[in-house]
Amino acid sequence: MFEKILNKIFSLIVFLRHREVPAELKYFVRDTYHCRFRQVKYFFKDYLFKKPYKVVAFQGEFAPELQFALPFAYWHYKNGTLKKTVASKYTKELYFFSPDHQEQFDTRTNEGNYDFEIPRILYSHDYDMSKWEPVPLKEVYANDVYKFEKPILMIANRYNMEWDGPPISFFSIEVLDKIIRSLKDKYTIIYNRPRPQNITMDNSDIYELNDYEWIQQEFPEVILMEDLFKENKARARNFNHLQLMVYANASKFLSIHGGTATLASYFGGSNIILSKQGPEHYFNCYQKLYPQFSNAAIYHAKNDEQLISYVQQHYI
Numbered sequence: 001m002f003e004k005i006l007n008k009i010f011s012l013i014v015f016l017r018h019r020e021v022p023a024e025l026k027y028f029v030r031d032t033y034h035c036r037f038r039q040v041k042y043f044f045k046d047y048l049f050k051k052p053y054k055v056v057a058f059q060g061e062f063a064p065e066l067q068f069a070l071p072f073a074y075w076h077y078k079n080g081t082l083k084k085t086v087a088s089k090y091t092k093e094l095y096f097f098s099p100d101h102q103e104q105f106d107t108r109t110n111e112g113n114y115d116f117e118i119p120r121i122l123y124s125h126d127y128d129m130s131k132w133e134p135v136p137l138k139e140v141y142a143n144d145v146y147k148f149e150k151p152i153l154m155i156a157n158r159y160n161m162e163w164d165g166p167p168i169s170f171f172s173i174e175v176l177d178k179i180i181r182s183l184k185d186k187y188t189i190i191y192n193r194p195r196p197q198n199i200t201m202d203n204s205d206i207y208e209l210n211d212y213e214w215i216q217q218e219f220p221e222v223i224l225m226e227d228l229f230k231e232n233k234a235r236a237r238n239f240n241h242l243q244l245m246v247y248a249n250a251s252k253f254l255s256i257h258g259g260t261a262t263l264a265s266y267f268g269g270s271n272i273i274l275s276k277q278g279p280e281h282y283f284n285c286y287q288k289l290y291p292q293f294s295n296a297a298i299y300h301a302k303n304d305e306q307l308i309s310y311v312q313q314h315y316i
Contacts, residue, residue: 010034018125025123025279032124034116039131046131050080052099057086059105059112060121062259066266067289068120068132070094075133090240096140123279127288134293138267141248145234152250153187153315155179156260159209167207169256169276173214175304179254179311180219186316190246191215192225194239252315253296254307265290270297272310 010033014026021029045053054076058069065087076082077097085098088105095101105112113122119131146152157171171179180189193211215222229242236242243263247253251269255261257280261273273286280286286300299314301307 028123038116052083054081055084063262066262071132074135075131090238093241123283138248141244146246146249148188150188153189153252154250155191156255157193158256158260190223265293268294272299274301
């Protein structure tokens with residue numbers, strides 16, 4: 001009952017203060033107010049008493065975990081108030097700072113995204129962050145194993161269901177051909193599109209793009225991330241751990257919106273993100289939020305033509 005009353009109050013605030021927001025996106029703004037309100041009750045624990053008490057538990061999708069749950073947990077760690085973290089499988093390395101991390105969830109859920117105990121969830125009109133501290137993944141996982149004669153260029157692709165429909169934003173074979181041909185002489189190209197067995201799945205199905213076989217045939221000099229995992233020279237404990245170590249040694253990224261782009265934005269340098277549609281566009285996430293992860297230069301391509309143009313401008 002109380003939650004329903006709060007929702008009505010916050011909806012009224014949004015109606016009065018944010019008339020410009022499209023109707024179908026107003027609930028994101030409402031949820032931001034809800035999150036802010038929840039944090040009020042922790043004022044004394046967070047800023048005065050400062051004893052370890054906070055349990056950060058998150059079962060949502062990979063992108064919001066990296067965007068909000070992980071930096072929230074790290075803020076509490078730096079603040080001296082983190083007690084425990086709970087998340088999905090293969091996340092221990094992300095929460096390396098946690099005094100007690102439990103990999104409790106076998107699947108990620110959309111419902112898990114809406115945890116109002118976190119100061120921000122999903123998209124927001126306001127990215128002036130509090131209780132949010134970027135996690136130094138690059139500094140922690142930099143290594144001497146994944147170093148090559150030429151600088152690394154990471155191509156982080158995905159080919160998933162989007163909004164209960166077919167894939168929309170992805171690097172097609174045609175686009176990959178143009179990119180690889182133009183960059184293979186200058187960079188050591190590492191291609192990454194995780195298979196379902198290597199990650200914790202959410203509600204989105206992963207489809208077959210036939211990209212691995214094509215790359216092996218057309219561009220044998222391109223290194224496949226899954227081959228690095230098979231070799232596992234650095235003894236990574238899981239695929240996510242390997243991604244962190246390889247990404248930490250790179251400074252040029254091509255990625256797709258969602259968790260793929262978010263992870264790539266944690267490692268500095270520059271990241272060209274292909275995102276053809278989504279609430280991120282309206283809320284300017286790529287300009288306001290993504291640079292905060294590591295001060296990386298973010299270039300948002302809205303279509304394949306713009307993507308190729310950014311590659312030519314910034315990577316050639």
